[in-house]
Amino acid sequence: MMTATRLSSPVSVAGLTLPNRFVMAPMTRFRSPGGVPTPEVADYYRRRAENGVGLIVTEGVLVGHPSASHETTVPRMTAGSAEAGWRRVTGEVHAAGGKIAAQLWHLGSEREAADGYPAWTPSTMSTGDIDVIIDSYARAARVAVRAGFDAVEIHAAHGYLLDEFLWAETNRRTDRFGGSPAARAAFPAEVVGAVRAELPGQIPLIVRVSQFKERDYDARIAATPAELAEILTVLAAAGADVLHASQRRFWEPAFDGSPLNLAGWAKKITGLPTITVGSVGLSRSSWLSRLDLLERGLTDEYDLVALGRILLGNPSFVRLLEEDRLGELRDYRKADEDIYF
DSSP, X not given: OOOOTTTTSOEXXXXXXXXXSEEEOOOOOOOOGGGOXXXXXXXXXXXXXXXXXXXXXXXXXXXXXXXXXXXXXXXXXXXXXXXXXXXXXXXXXXXXXXXXXXXXXXXXXXXXXXXXXXXXXXXXXXXXXXXHHHHHHHHHHHHHHHTTOSEEEEEXXXXXXXXXXXXXXXXXXXXXXXXXXXXXXXXXXXXXXXXXXXXXXXXXXXXXXXXXXXXXXXXXSOSSHHHHHHHHHHHHHHTOOEEEEEOSOTTSOSSTTOOOOHHHHHHHHHOOOEEEESSXXXXXXXXXXXXXXXXXXXXXXBSEEEEOHHHHHOTTHHHHHHTTOGGGOOOOOGGGHHXXX
């Protein structure tokens, strides 16, 4: 019999009361034509909520600026039809007893040719450009509140816009937004502050960070714990309530000389609650082999555990775990995506 008593126990994180410590990780779906979530999108998230996922984080939702992305089927967080679509999503999730966070996203220069548009050629943002993008995040946060979200997450990881400022390889600025790790965090921190100002006190703000990029798994925004501290303390001071620390393999140490993973270091540095994620449940066999390891890291290194592919293939994963029915788990296969949706 497989049990997960600590993972399955209720928890309060940054004022958000959750039935368990499982989080649905953000996963892009390309199912929102014109940037508007459809009723099928609401059904997709409701199925995870009614099966017991503690907190759902949406797929990346584009802020309302033309440079955020040229994808036409990725959802946006803008007033009007997109807001109405998200209100339907949160309504379905809440009716099923769930909690849901909106992940706000700007792709930056991480854009390929798609939908008839050429790949974007990046240029140096002016301070005026930065102010406009900060306002775009604030406006998106305002829409998320009106749409009924329980939390908001800022995507500052994986090589997208805010992470491009955090990483020295892509941030070559010589003004106040470049140079030291703390200076590279200045623009993301201003986004955090602007979003935090739009959220009522009971709505926590999550910030997702990572070392690796979508096209460089060896990349590091910080070479040492001290450099990481420079970055994270700036983000925490700006208003982050929770840090979502993404790494390729959650069980790997973030730095030599310590067993702590990235979430563990984030918690040690800031004292904030953290979410760990990274190859937690790629398949049924990997989940079964890592359950004990996950539980050992709880509370000391992280407070919540985010799951990706295993929740795509198994909307009822948490329920199966609670009922000792893990033998029914199936592996996610992209070819079967219509079934899982």
